[in-house]
Amino acid sequence: xxxxIVAFKxxxxxxxxxxxxxxxxxxxxxTENWVDILNKYALKIGLPxxxxxxxxxxxxxxxxxxxxxLINSVYFITSMLLAYPVARIFGLSKQVRSALMxxxxxGNVAYLGIPVLQNSYGELAVPLAGIISSVYIFWLxxxxxxxxxxHSDQRMTAREFVKNQLGxxxxxxxxxxxxxxxxxxxxxxxxxxxxxxxxxxxxxxxLFSLGIxxxxxxxxxxKNWATALMWSVVILVVLPFAxxxxxxxxxxxxxxxxxxxxxxxxxxxxxxxxxxxxxxxxTSLIARIVxxxxxLSLVSIPVWIVILG
Numbered sequence: 001x002x003x004x005i006v007a008f009k010x011x012x013x014x015x016x017x018x019x020x021x022x023x024x025x026x027x028x029x030x031t032e033n034w035v036d037i038l039n040k041y042a043l044k045i046g047l048p049x050x051x052x053x054x055x056x057x058x059x060x061x062x063x064x065x066x067x068x069x070l071i072n073s074v075y076f077i078t079s080m081l082l083a084y085p086v087a088r089i090f091g092l093s094k095q096v097r098s099a100l101m102x103x104x105x106x107g108n109v110a111y112l113g114i115p116v117l118q119n120s121y122g123e124l125a126v127p128l129a130g131i132i133s134s135v136y137i138f139w140l141x142x143x144x145x146x147x148x149x150x151h152s153d154q155r156m157t158a159r160e161f162v163k164n165q166l167g168x169x170x171x172x173x174x175x176x177x178x179x180x181x182x183x184x185x186x187x188x189x190x191x192x193x194x195x196x197x198x199x200x201x202x203x204x205x206x207l208f209s210l211g212i213x214x215x216x217x218x219x220x221x222x223k224n225w226a227t228a229l230m231w232s233v234v235i236l237v238v239l240p241f242a243x244x245x246x247x248x249x250x251x252x253x254x255x256x257x258x259x260x261x262x263x264x265x266x267x268x269x270x271x272x273x274x275x276x277x278x279x280x281x282x283t284s285l286i287a288r289i290v291x292x293x294x295x296l297s298l299v300s301i302p303v304w305i306v307i308l309g
Contacts, residue, residue, distance in 0.1 A: 014115055015298050017204055021211015030212060038209035039270055046202025047110055048173030051137070053199035054114060054130020055177030056192070057123075065131055068256050072135045075243055075264060080105040080144060082239075094151045099282040101147060102275060103231055103289055104239065106140050107266030109133050111206040112297075116266075117259055120305050128259040134174045136263075140271070141171050148279050210270060214291050228288035232267070236293055236300045240265035258308045265304045267293035 024030060058065070080101045087097035107113065110133040117125040166172075180187065187195075244261045252260060268289045276286045 013119070014112060014203070014207055017207035018211040018214070018294065021208040021213075022215040023211075024208070025212045025215025030216070032216060035209050035213045035216070038205050038212075039274065042111070042202050042206045042209070043271070043274070044169045046198055046205055048169045049195045049198035050110060050114060050202050051130060051133055051170070051173040052177040052180070053196050054126050055134060055174075055181045056187075056195075058127040058131065058181045067250070068128070068252060068260070069131060069135055071247055071250055071252065072132050072260055072263075073139060075247075075260075076105050076136055076139045077143065079239060080139070080147070095281050096285070098148050098151050098279065099276055099286055100231075101144060102140075102272035102281070103235060103268060103286065105144065106136055106269065106272050107235065107264065108269030108294075109136050109263045109266050111203060111210075111269055113263045113266045115203045116301060117262060120262070121255060121258060125255060125259050128256060129263065130177070132259065132263045134177065137170050137174055140275075141168060145275070148275070148281070206270070210290075210294065213270065213287075214294065217287060217291055224284070224288060225292065228285065228292045231285075231289050232293035232296055235268060235289075236265055236296055240304070254309075261308060262301070262304055265297075265300065267297040 082104050083097050083100035086092070086100060086104075087094075092100070109129070114126065114129040114133065117129040179185070240261055243264050247260060248257060268286065270290065273283065273286050273290055275281070276283045
């Protein structure tokens with residue numbers, strides 16, 4: 001019981017920020033524009049700063065993280081490709097299949113995952129969280145977008161795809177953070193502190209935005225919510241548990257194992273919702289899963305923290 005209370009206290013402040021957004025959404029001044037503006041700030045400024053700040057803490061001289069990176073990459077890719085057999089078994093449309101690629105693979109590893117790991121395991125977990133976030137972002141913006149494009153009616157040319165990638169702040173942040181860490185480049189203090197300033201703001205901004213999103217979301221019918229509940233259980237329990245059974249014997253150290261599995265057990269975030277909106281991929285389904293999985297994670301994340309120790 002004591003461990004469960006400690007775990008709950010570690011994540012409770014994060015969810016209080018979400019609930020504050022839910023309460024604020026009842027204000028007459030709040031509209032969907034709030035969510036759009038806050039998320040644009042997070043995606044273009046806050047999250048890139050958070051990724052860079054986290055990667056700056058990676059001690060490349062203390063050991064190479066290739067096994068750690070490989071394991072998280074394999075999990076992400078496997079989870080994404082799992083949408084193909086699942087869609088075939090259940091006879092789902094290609095739009096739902098593309099949506100499942102996002103649902104199965106990309107949890108809220110940055111906005112929620114980084115502060116959860118920091119609160120649960122301390123500052124030593126922050127570089128690991130940054131690496132995992134970078135791995136997820138890289139594969140989402142390369143393999144994920146490519147697969148979605150292949151099944152989309154709005155296909156890009158190869159030139160447009162490369163141009164979008166090179167101009168994407170998230171991808172640029174991953175490249176910049178890895179370069180600074182690998183080559184041990186010391187940024188001027190004024191620049192590094194500015195990056196940390198923006199990085200420190202993004203968690204509260206996004207969690208508050210998520211709360212507003214939850215408060216403004218339409219209820220829908222019971223069947224739709226039951227479907228969202230089913231997929232939420234898959235991403236919060238089934239996939240990370242199967243991953244845990246495999247990865248615990250693959251030679252990761254204790255903190256790497258805890259960080260890897262806990263990040264895999266994060267609820268669905270708003271980034272897949274943004275991509276689903278762009279490519280018209282069952283946005284209502286993804287929105288409901290964001291709602292349900294986030295609410296369920298208030299219980300599931302402390303449980304995972306207790307299981308992992």
